[in-house]
Amino acid sequence: MKPSKILLSCFFILLYVSNPVLGQEVKFPWPEGKKMALSLSFDDARASNPTHGIPLLDQYGIRATFFVVPQSVQNNLEGWRKAVASGHEMANHSIVHPCSGNFVWSRNKALENYTLDKMRTELLQANFEIENLLGVKPTVYAYPCGQMYVGRGPYAQSLVPLISELFVAGRGWLAEAPVDPLYTDMAQLTGIEMDNKSFDQIKAYIDQAAANGQWLVLAGHETNDSGRQTTYLETLRQLAAYVNNPENGIWVAPIGEIADYVQATRKAMADTVNMPQLVRAAADGTLHLTAENGRGVGPRIEYMPDWRAFGWFTGKDQVEWEVDAPHSGTYQAVMEWSVSDEESGKGFVFESSTDGIKGRVERSGSWETFKTLSIGKLKLQGGYNKLVFRPEEDFGSVGALLDLKQITLIPLF
Numbered sequence: 001m002k003p004s005k006i007l008l009s010c011f012f013i014l015l016y017v018s019n020p021v022l023g024q025e026v027k028f029p030w031p032e033g034k035k036m037a038l039s040l041s042f043d044d045a046r047a048s049n050p051t052h053g054i055p056l057l058d059q060y061g062i063r064a065t066f067f068v069v070p071q072s073v074q075n076n077l078e079g080w081r082k083a084v085a086s087g088h089e090m091a092n093h094s095i096v097h098p099c100s101g102n103f104v105w106s107r108n109k110a111l112e113n114y115t116l117d118k119m120r121t122e123l124l125q126a127n128f129e130i131e132n133l134l135g136v137k138p139t140v141y142a143y144p145c146g147q148m149y150v151g152r153g154p155y156a157q158s159l160v161p162l163i164s165e166l167f168v169a170g171r172g173w174l175a176e177a178p179v180d181p182l183y184t185d186m187a188q189l190t191g192i193e194m195d196n197k198s199f200d201q202i203k204a205y206i207d208q209a210a211a212n213g214q215w216l217v218l219a220g221h222e223t224n225d226s227g228r229q230t231t232y233l234e235t236l237r238q239l240a241a242y243v244n245n246p247e248n249g250i251w252v253a254p255i256g257e258i259a260d261y262v263q264a265t266r267k268a269m270a271d272t273v274n275m276p277q278l279v280r281a282a283a284d285g286t287l288h289l290t291a292e293n294g295r296g297v298g299p300r301i302e303y304m305p306d307w308r309a310f311g312w313f314t315g316k317d318q319v320e321w322e323v324d325a326p327h328s329g330t331y332q333a334v335m336e337w338s339v340s341d342e343e344s345g346k347g348f349v350f351e352s353s354t355d356g357i358k359g360r361v362e363r364s365g366s367w368e369t370f371k372t373l374s375i376g377k378l379k380l381q382g383g384y385n386k387l388v389f390r391p392e393e394d395f396g397s398v399g400a401l402l403d404l405k406q407i408t409l410i411p412l413f
Contacts, residue, residue, distance in 0.1 A: 026273050027213040028181040029265065035249035037181070037215040037258050038206070040064040040239075041171060041191065042231070043093055043142055045072035046222045050079025053223025056233055058086050060240035065255040067093035067142035067171070070129035077133060084134050089254035092138040092167070095126040099145035106145075114150035116157055123166055139168045140256045142191070142219070146173025163187045169259040171217060178205060178214035181262045182275060189255070191219035195229050199238035206242070210249065215258060274303035279323045287323055287331070287409040289387065294319045304403070309338070309370075312401035315394035319404060321387045328382040329413035333357060336372045336405040338364045343400045347392030350407065355379040358392060361402045370405055378409065 030037055040057070042049055045068035057064055066083065068090055073080045084090060098119075101110030123141070131137045141163050148159045148170075163170035164187035175190030184190075194202055202218065209216040220231035243250045251258070276295035281287050291310045296303055298317030303310055310319050333350060344363040349356055357376035364371035378387075391401050 026182065026269075028262075030213070030251055031261070032251070033249070034251040036178075036206070036209040036213060036251070038209070038243055038250050038252045039215070039217045039255045039258055040194075040252070041067060041091075041142065041217060041219050041255060042223065043067045043144075043173075043219065043221050044097070045069055045075075045080065045093075047072075047075060048222045048224045048230075050076050050083055052233060053231070053236065054079070054083045054086065054088065056223070056236055057088070057240070060237075060244060062240050062243070062252055063087045063089065063254050063257075065089040065091050065140060067091045067140075068130060069093050069097055070095065070126060070133060073130070073133050080134060084136055089140065089256050090130055090134050090136050090138060091140040091142065091255065092123060092126050092130065093142050094144050095122040095129070097144045098122075100147055103145070111147055111150050112152040116150060116159075116162055119150055119159060120162060120166070123162075127166075140171070140254075140259065141167045141169070142171040143173065146191070148172070148188070160185070160187045168256055168263070171219065171255060173219055178209040178212070178216040180212075181215050182266065182269075182273065184215075184262075186259060186263065189215075189217050189259075191217050194218040194220045194231050194235070195222075196232070197235060198232075199235045199242070202235065202239060203242070206250070215262070217255060271308055272305040274305075276322075279321055281324070281326045285326055285411040287325065289321045289323070289407040289409065291319075291405055294321045300397075307338075307403055307405070309403040309405040311403045312391070314397045315391050315401075317401070318388055318390035323380070323385045323387055323409075325380040325382055325385055327411070327413065328380065329411060330377050330379050331409035331411055333375050333378050334372060334408045334410065335375045336370055336407075337361065337402045338367050338370045338405075339400070339402040340367050341365075343402075346395060346399075346401050348389065348401065349392050350375065350378065350387070350389045352378060352380055352385050352387050354381065367403060370403075375407075377412065380409070 096109050098109040098111050099106040101107045101112050127138055149156050151157050169189055170187040171189045171191045173191050175192050179189050192205055205216055222230040224230050225233055243252045274292055277293050279287055279293055291308055296310055296319055300313035301317035339361050341363050344361050346361050349358050355378050357378055359375050
């Protein structure tokens, strides 16, 4: 087995931590070596934001995201335009703030009575009005009441695909964990409440995010000294002083700015990071089971970013993929691998819960030379499948099976 290497690029250094069961984990590379990212956000365009909260944030040089409703912006248009000039982000919070009819005040704009096309029309109208009022087009959205659906019962539909289409990011509400920048669905960012909390209460979330290299998205409403649904000004002062201390390693910026960075960085890292995830079919029905989207299981299975492949160090190692097959049927399995002449010839099994392929690892020429070849046909059931690639026999802890880059499943129906 060739030694694994750590991939270096001009943009970031990937730090891998060995895990004997699940392969490797990687810490997200924040700018300038920061430990975490932080976004402050406020909903509804509350009256106290431009009069109290924004001047305080400006004093500390902190730019926040404000999810506004156009009608509320008009109550202090000059104040909100000053906020834009100060670099704060104006984002979409709908045109009428619809929530579940379980809130009596929302009964005449209940999400249960919405359709996706009605929501689309209102979101685009809100974008238009915000841009007309403030001169900026929102790229980020916050779900009113944190609710991500329209309709009820058998007619209920998720808003997430629509938000993913229209916006760079969508923020939820009343979440319990910071955002994992490598894993998160950008249309479902977790928003953690900061209303009516002390700095010490918020710092517990900061410590968690810093320890794990995460993105903490805080969400509030009013900005004042007291009151319901209010982020306290004293809390903001202490928070601002803390995040501005360079020793704490916090990048603070609006949601849209950090979302753009996360998207660009994930794209740059996509072919070099093992992040197990459900494999969905391409437009032609082909399923690409790559080393990046597989899960290594075993005592010493290792994802090797320089080769974009899994390497076997023991006979108990295996790789698993979770797959959503568009149809039941037979697929041609094409494998891309490398192996030294000395280690070639061992048996392998590639199997689903109902079918399997057995074969021998043919020579590829060297560990550095990858070869592509059909290994047989595999039947899959439509929908969820769990696929496993493993040695046919346990060859112990001496030697290797192969370096596996990808298995492509081509539909034959």
